[in-house]
Amino acid sequence: MSVLSIKDLSLEFRTFDGVYKAIDRVSIELAQGEALGIVGETGCGKSVLTRAAFGLVPTPPARITGGTVSFLDRDILGLPQNELRAMRGRDVAMIFQDPMTFINPVFKIGTQLIDSIRAQRHVGRREAREIALDMLDKVQLPNPARQMDSYPHQLSGGMRQRILIAMALAAEPKLLIADEPTTALDVTIQAQILDLIAALVEDMGISLIMISHDLGVVAQVCDRIAVMYAGQIVEDAPVSRIFDHPAHPYTKGLLAAVPHPFSPADTLSGIAGALPNLYEPPQGCRFAARCAHASAQCRAADIGFRHIASGHAVACTLFEDEAAHV
Amino acid sequence: MSEAMLTLQDLEVHFPTKGGVVRAVDGVSLSLRQGEILGLVGESGSGKSTVGKAALRLIDPTGGQVLIDGTDITTARLRDLKPVRTKAQLIFQDPHSSMNPRMTIKRIVGEPLIIHTAIRGAELDQTVARLLERVGLPAQFLHRFPHELSGGQKQRVAIARALAVDPDLLILDEPTSALDVSVQAQILEFLKELHAERPRMTSLFISHNLAVVRFLCHRVAVMYLGKIVEEGPVAQVFSNPQHPYTKALLSAVPLPEATRGAGRIQLEGDLPSPVDRAQGCAFHPRCPVARKGLCDTKAPPRVDTGETWARCHLIGETP
Numbered sequence: 001m002s003v004l005s006i007k008d009l010s011l012e013f014r015t016f017d018g019v020y021k022a023i024d025r026v027s028i029e030l031a032q033g034e035a036l037g038i039v040g041e042t043g044c045g046k047s048v049l050t051r052a053a054f055g056l057v058p059t060p061p062a063r064i065t066g067g068t069v070s071f072l073d074r075d076i077l078g079l080p081q082n083e084l085r086a087m088r089g090r091d092v093a094m095i096f097q098d099p100m101t102f103i104n105p106v107f108k109i110g111t112q113l114i115d116s117i118r119a120q121r122h123v124g125r126r127e128a129r130e131i132a133l134d135m136l137d138k139v140q141l142p143n144p145a146r147q148m149d150s151y152p153h154q155l156s157g158g159m160r161q162r163i164l165i166a167m168a169l170a171a172e173p174k175l176l177i178a179d180e181p182t183t184a185l186d187v188t189i190q191a192q193i194l195d196l197i198a199a200l201v202e203d204m205g206i207s208l209i210m211i212s213h214d215l216g217v218v219a220q221v222c223d224r225i226a227v228m229y230a231g232q233i234v235e236d237a238p239v240s241r242i243f244d245h246p247a248h249p250y251t252k253g254l255l256a257a258v259p260h261p262f263s264p265a266d267t268l269s270g271i272a273g274a275l276p277n278l279y280e281p282p283q284g285c286r287f288a289a290r291c292a293h294a295s296a297q298c299r300a301a302d303i304g305f306r307h308i309a310s311g312h313a314v315a316c317t318l319f320e321d322e323a324a325h326v
Numbered sequence: 327m328s329e330a331m332l333t334l335q336d337l338e339v340h341f342p343t344k345g346g347v348v349r350a351v352d353g354v355s356l357s358l359r360q361g362e363i364l365g366l367v368g369e370s371g372s373g374k375s376t377v378g379k380a381a382l383r384l385i386d387p388t389g390g391q392v393l394i395d396g397t398d399i400t401t402a403r404l405r406d407l408k409p410v411r412t413k414a415q416l417i418f419q420d421p422h423s424s425m426n427p428r429m430t431i432k433r434i435v436g437e438p439l440i441i442h443t444a445i446r447g448a449e450l451d452q453t454v455a456r457l458l459e460r461v462g463l464p465a466q467f468l469h470r471f472p473h474e475l476s477g478g479q480k481q482r483v484a485i486a487r488a489l490a491v492d493p494d495l496l497i498l499d500e501p502t503s504a505l506d507v508s509v510q511a512q513i514l515e516f517l518k519e520l521h522a523e524r525p526r527m528t529s530l531f532i533s534h535n536l537a538v539v540r541f542l543c544h545r546v547a548v549m550y551l552g553k554i555v556e557e558g559p560v561a562q563v564f565s566n567p568q569h570p571y572t573k574a575l576l577s578a579v580p581l582p583e584a585t586r587g588a589g590r591i592q593l594e595g596d597l598p599s600p601v602d603r604a605q606g607c608a609f610h611p612r613c614p615v616a617r618k619g620l621c622d623t624k625a626p627p628r629v630d631t632g633e634t635w636a637r638c639h640l641i642g643e644t645p
Contacts, residue, residue: 041506042477142595156596186369187534188593191578195592213506216580240584257511258582259541261564268541270512274476 002070003175003207004030004053009067011052014060018279022048024231025067030175035201035208037218037239039254040228043275046211049228050177053077054092055084072174090120093168097180099160103152109163110148113170120171135166139196158189162196169200176201179211194220215258219243224311227251230276230286236305237312247314249291285316293318331395331495331528332358332381332414338389339373339380346601350376352552353390356530360494363521363529365539365560367575368549371597374532377549378497381530382414383407394495412442415488419500421480425472431458431483432468438490457486461516478509485516496529502538514542536579540564548572551600551608558634568629568636570613607639615640 011023023045030036040046051057053069054076069077072091076084088094096102104112113132114125123131129148136144139162152160161181168176178197182190198221201208212218218225218239225242227235227250235248246252253271273290276282285303288294297317305313306321339351350373358364368374379385381392383399391400399410418424425434436454439445445453455465461482472480481501488496498517502510521527533539539546540560547557548571556569567573574591593612598604604611610621620639629641 041508158596186597187536188369188574188578189596190580191590192592194580195590214580216582219582219584220580243582243584254507255582257507259511259514259535259537260582261537261540261576261579262581264540268511268514270510270515271508272512 001032002029003032003034003072004028004209005068005070006049006053007068007070009049009053009069010065011048011057011062012065013062021278021281022062022231023052024281026228026231026233027067028226028233030207030209032174033202033205033207034224035198035210035222037222037225038209038211038228039213039215039218039225041213041254041275043230043278044228045231046228047179050094050179050209050211054088054094054177055079055081056088089116089173090171091173092175092177093171093173094177094179095161095164095168095181097183099157099164100152102164103160105152107151108148109150109152109155113148113163113167116167117170131170132166135170136163138169138200139163139166141166156189157185158193161185161193165193165197165200169204169206172204173206175207175209177209177211180213181210182217183212183214190217197221215242215254227254230281231278232286232315234287234316235312235314237309237314241309241312245309245312247308247312247319248287248316249293249318250287253290329360329396330357330393331360331362331526332356332530333393334377334381334390335393336390337377337380337387337392339376339385340388343601345599348600349552349603350600351380351387354549354552354554355390356547356554356557358495358528358530360528361521361525362545363517363531363543365543365546366530366532366549367534367536367539367546369534369575369597371551371600372549373552373600374549375499378416378499378530378532381497382410382416384416408442412438412491413493414495414497415491415493416497416499417481417484417488417501419503421477421484422472424484425480427472430469430471431463431475434472434483435487435490438487442491453490454486457490458483460489461486462512476509477505478512481505481509481513482516485513489520494526494528496527497532498529499532500534501531503533503535510538514538517542536564536576548575551598551603553608553637555609555638556634556636558631562632562634566634568631568634568641569609569638570615570640571609572636574614607637 006028008025008027009023010025013020013022026049038046114128117128117131133144141147141162182193210218210221222239224238226233229250235251246255256269259268271290276286284299284301288298303315303317305315306319307313308319308322334354334356337351337354341348341350354377366374380387391398394410394414432454435457436450439450463482502513531543543560546560546563547554550571556572567576574593577591595612606622606624607626610616626637626639628635628637
């Protein structure tokens with residue numbers, strides 16, 4: 001069963017400089033219990049995509065110019081804000097890079113947890129407290145009863161992120177969206193949080209979308225990776241295919257740019273050039289200007305997806321559809 | 327062996343706070359030979375950035391000595407430090423906040439030349455243009471302002487500014503942490519090139535990113551709560567780490583490959599505050615192999631293990 005189905009979603013921002021085409025005909029299918037990673041560099045649209053799907057991008061300045069978003073078999077694009085608000089938190093939960101932005105500094109952790117639980121479920125204060133304690137235990141926060149009485153500033157970054165995860169999962173959502181959840185954390189804490197997220201979504205049967213700029217982070221948790229470039233998905237494949245058989249030149253470029261701690265390369269290759277101007281995006285493949293393999297065909301028209309292996313799609317003219325996988 | 331470009335001798339930086347004395351840097355000794363790149367790694371709060379700042383006396387050390395190219399700068403008067411600044415330059419993580427937003431790139435890169443040299447006029451312009459070219463930026467950037475540049479371009483400007491006074495020592499504090507990987511790769515390649523063409527150039531590379539250190543550095547020192555716990559050539563430390571903290575740190579790095587955290591050593595808890603540092607080995611409360619009655623009472627000795635050394639009671643014992 002499909003939990004989230006985004007089809008050909010396009011979004012633009014009206015700015016003083018013109019119309020910025022941030023997302024261009026992006027499609028994503030997420031099955032029940034699946035963990036999808038969305039990877040890309042700054043400005044590729046990876047965060048805007050999921051936020052727009054759930055009505056979290058203010059319109060205006062943004063405008064959705066096409067496509068559909070279906071969540072739990074319901075068309076949610078254009079739903080009124082009050083219905084979306086009821087859905088967010090209950091059916092879909094989100095966690096972000098900086099937990100402090102989402103926790104109120106002047107209220108105790110317990111109060112905030114209980115309030116958020118009661119906003120989503122029809123339970124009394126006492127029962128909500130039980131759920132909160134149970135969730136804090138699930139996210140392996142030491143001494144949950146005492147943490148309920150602490151203020152956010154008394155906790156470390158890793159503990160705050162655990163609180164946010166507890167808050168997000170307390171309503172037992174169907175989908176968790178984690179947007180760079182470990183980027184602000186140290187590497188040993190990052191490892192703890194990634195393991196925690198992976199274990200919880202699996203235990204609770206929650207589908208996951210993890211957004212990150214770090215291929216290594218996504219590989220720890222996800223089953224599938226979608227690589228975004230300049231507002232489009234250029235490759236979508238199982239984790240093992242992305243790392244062992246990357247197809248798109250941009251994916252290959254990203255992989256060649258990441259230093260490996262144990263099998264170091266003599267050289268790293270950056271990707272020369274810069275992102276295309278999304279006020280006037282180029283015809284055809286948006287990566288063509290930086291691509292060593294680009295031909296006239298790449299710049300002529302839109303590049304559709306080629307299905308080159310089971311579950312592996314790539315938008316690049318270097319590949320042909322493999323009949324068996326279409 | 328060529329002589330040391332930077333020597334830290336029992337460097338101490340203690341900050342008095344209301345909660346007690348924070349021993350941010352607590353007896354760090356390091357020596358960087360000419361031409362060497364040493365990576366200083368650790369998590370937030372380990373004191374690695376404070377070491378970098380104290381090495382240039384941007385923060386005054388409370389104890390120990392700093393020698394740059396043989397000159398003790400620990401007790402020098404500020405005015406005597408001016409010539410030292412042409413020898414050693416610092417590059418920060420966020421290039422944007424280290425640039426005056428109202429200056430053009432030309433002024434930003436030219437400023438150290440105006441302060442430290444007699445170069446003026448047309449010659450100054452040429453020198454600045456040459457510096458920009460060296461870091462891979464076209465001449466039209468001369469008249470732009472910092473906000474018109476991308477993060478990677480700004481970091482290149484910061485490097486050009488540092489190179490303006492022709493330093494022998496660079497202290498790089500997380501210079502690529504704010505950049506995308508494809509841009510990070512370009513900057514790392516550039517730094518490698520720079521070292522290849524200037525044999526005297528010596529760098530202290532401060533980072534939390536172990537993979538980057540493995541790529542760029544010759545040696546690595548691992549810090550935990552103000553002390554170096556392990557040091558050695560990168561190849562040895564990465565392939566055969568001795569200290570339990572180094573082992574855990576290396577195993578926590580999310581690998582860019584399709585194998586999931588197999589064999590990861592999970593550390594309990596967070597980095598403790600440096601105010602209430604544990605007795606004995608500072609790492610023992612999080613250490614998976616700590617031994618009661620030893621690690622929690624006695625400070626660990628420095629144990630040499632061939633080319634590397636580490637500070638741990640349990641080295642040499644079979645686990």
